[in-house]
Amino acid sequence: MDDDNLALIQSPHQVDDLNSAFYSRFPYPWRPQIFDFVGDPHLHAKLLNQNIGSWEFETIPGDPKIWIAGCGTNQAIYSALRFPNGQITGSDISPASLELCARTANELKLTNLKLVQESINDVTYSECFDFAICTGVIHHNAEPQFALRQLTRAMKPSGVIELMVYNRFHRVESSAFQKAVRLLCAPSGGVPDSDEELRLARQIMTAFPIRNHLRDLLQRLRKRPESAIADVLIQPVEYSYTVESLAELAANCGLEMLSPCLNEWDRANSTYQWNIEFGDPELQQMVDELTDLARWQFTNLMLQERSPMLWFYFRRSDSGRVRRSQRDINEGFLNTIFERVNTDRGCYLLQSDGFYTRSEKTVPFPTTAPRLEMAKVIQALDGLTPMKDIFAALNLPMDFGSVLGYRAHLATSAFPFMAAVSNRVQLGTSLI
Numbered sequence: 001m002d003d004d005n006l007a008l009i010q011s012p013h014q015v016d017d018l019n020s021a022f023y024s025r026f027p028y029p030w031r032p033q034i035f036d037f038v039g040d041p042h043l044h045a046k047l048l049n050q051n052i053g054s055w056e057f058e059t060i061p062g063d064p065k066i067w068i069a070g071c072g073t074n075q076a077i078y079s080a081l082r083f084p085n086g087q088i089t090g091s092d093i094s095p096a097s098l099e100l101c102a103r104t105a106n107e108l109k110l111t112n113l114k115l116v117q118e119s120i121n122d123v124t125y126s127e128c129f130d131f132a133i134c135t136g137v138i139h140h141n142a143e144p145q146f147a148l149r150q151l152t153r154a155m156k157p158s159g160v161i162e163l164m165v166y167n168r169f170h171r172v173e174s175s176a177f178q179k180a181v182r183l184l185c186a187p188s189g190g191v192p193d194s195d196e197e198l199r200l201a202r203q204i205m206t207a208f209p210i211r212n213h214l215r216d217l218l219q220r221l222r223k224r225p226e227s228a229i230a231d232v233l234i235q236p237v238e239y240s241y242t243v244e245s246l247a248e249l250a251a252n253c254g255l256e257m258l259s260p261c262l263n264e265w266d267r268a269n270s271t272y273q274w275n276i277e278f279g280d281p282e283l284q285q286m287v288d289e290l291t292d293l294a295r296w297q298f299t300n301l302m303l304q305e306r307s308p309m310l311w312f313y314f315r316r317s318d319s320g321r322v323r324r325s326q327r328d329i330n331e332g333f334l335n336t337i338f339e340r341v342n343t344d345r346g347c348y349l350l351q352s353d354g355f356y357t358r359s360e361k362t363v364p365f366p367t368t369a370p371r372l373e374m375a376k377v378i379q380a381l382d383g384l385t386p387m388k389d390i391f392a393a394l395n396l397p398m399d400f401g402s403v404l405g406y407r408a409h410l411a412t413s414a415f416p417f418m419a420a421v422s423n424r425v426q427l428g429t430s431l432i
Helices: 012-025 043-051 075-082 095-107 144-154 172-185 194-207 213-221 226-233 243-252 264-269 281-288 292-306 326-334 372-380 387-393 400-410
Strands: 034-038 065-069 087-092 113-117 129-135 155-165 255-260 310-316 338-340 343-350 356-358 363-365 418-420
Touching: 012 095, 012 194, 034 075, 043 418, 065 075, 065 144, 075 087, 075 095, 075 113, 075 129, 087 095, 095 113, 095 356, 129 144, 144 155, 144 243, 172 194, 172 213, 172 226, 194 213, 194 226, 213 226, 243 255, 243 292, 243 310, 255 292, 281 292, 281 400, 326 387, 326 400, 372 387, 372 400
Parallel strands: 065 087, 065 129, 087 113, 129 155
Antiparallel strands: 034 343, 155 310, 255 310, 338 418, 343 356, 343 363
């Protein structure tokens, strides 16, 4: 496909070798200044359940087995901190990335994390995991469908996958740039020299004369870390997708799309809503009545590069569970009783000597303030009243789009202000 960067693909193992070398030269992402954690060891498992509309916390257990497939330098660290009762396995093909990850894990004294150097294409996991995170990985493989089938096989029938692949509309400029630099650096199609490609990329960033979307991208990247520049501008192999092609890929791998995943990148850019709000009531009703997949496709097509990243939750099609639509999840939200999230947040800080140390200070969590209209809902919580009654008392609209917005801004991992009051009986740590 002309929109993708696929010229170097010869075999899956050859691409694994390319990626291993690339991410050993440019470990991604860079070490953050802070790793934080919350006092409530069950909170992130609760929020993960809420993200997919599991209001009774029946999908992800409190002590989940989690696979970070393509963990890079720190994604497994974040997961180990967020799920302290879980068992975390972090896999990556880059020894340099794993070395950095292991060093950080040692400094943070993590005991629930195992790191393994392996390719997603070679693993033999079968029905092992309750939850898997695979973000920015399969689209760098020679055969994304094979890699995704490996993920599917690794999941328990009830397990959930958090998957991110590149949005085709986001990647037009970066994929074109990758291929253009390769034409300069290796016009005969040979193995790329990453250092030479990075040198040329920086030179183009400085000298590019045309005012267009590519120049805007290059200007945004100028002050980013070296690994970020390399990942965008000289990655050796890259596929990208639309909602339609991602859904087709998932179906071919025995997966069904559950729900969008609100993530830190889309949150920072306010591009996390897969539902366009129109001022025309007739048009809005037509859009709202679409199936989830059709509505996400519609948003992807209408907003193009401004649509959210293709970051979704998936589940095996043979899970034996009925999929909850976004409308069903909204209804469950309105029928659920909530309480305020009230815990504390601690952190590990990167010191000037390059080591992380735990701060003695903690602060109340959540650390950010909700929007004004959301604060009114939070103030009305009493742990006894269903959300629909709170909406009615506050005279809040209960149409599809409004409830979708309130749910996203109140009861998700991205906006962790409310936790459902569950009727489940707690048995050890297997249930929340």
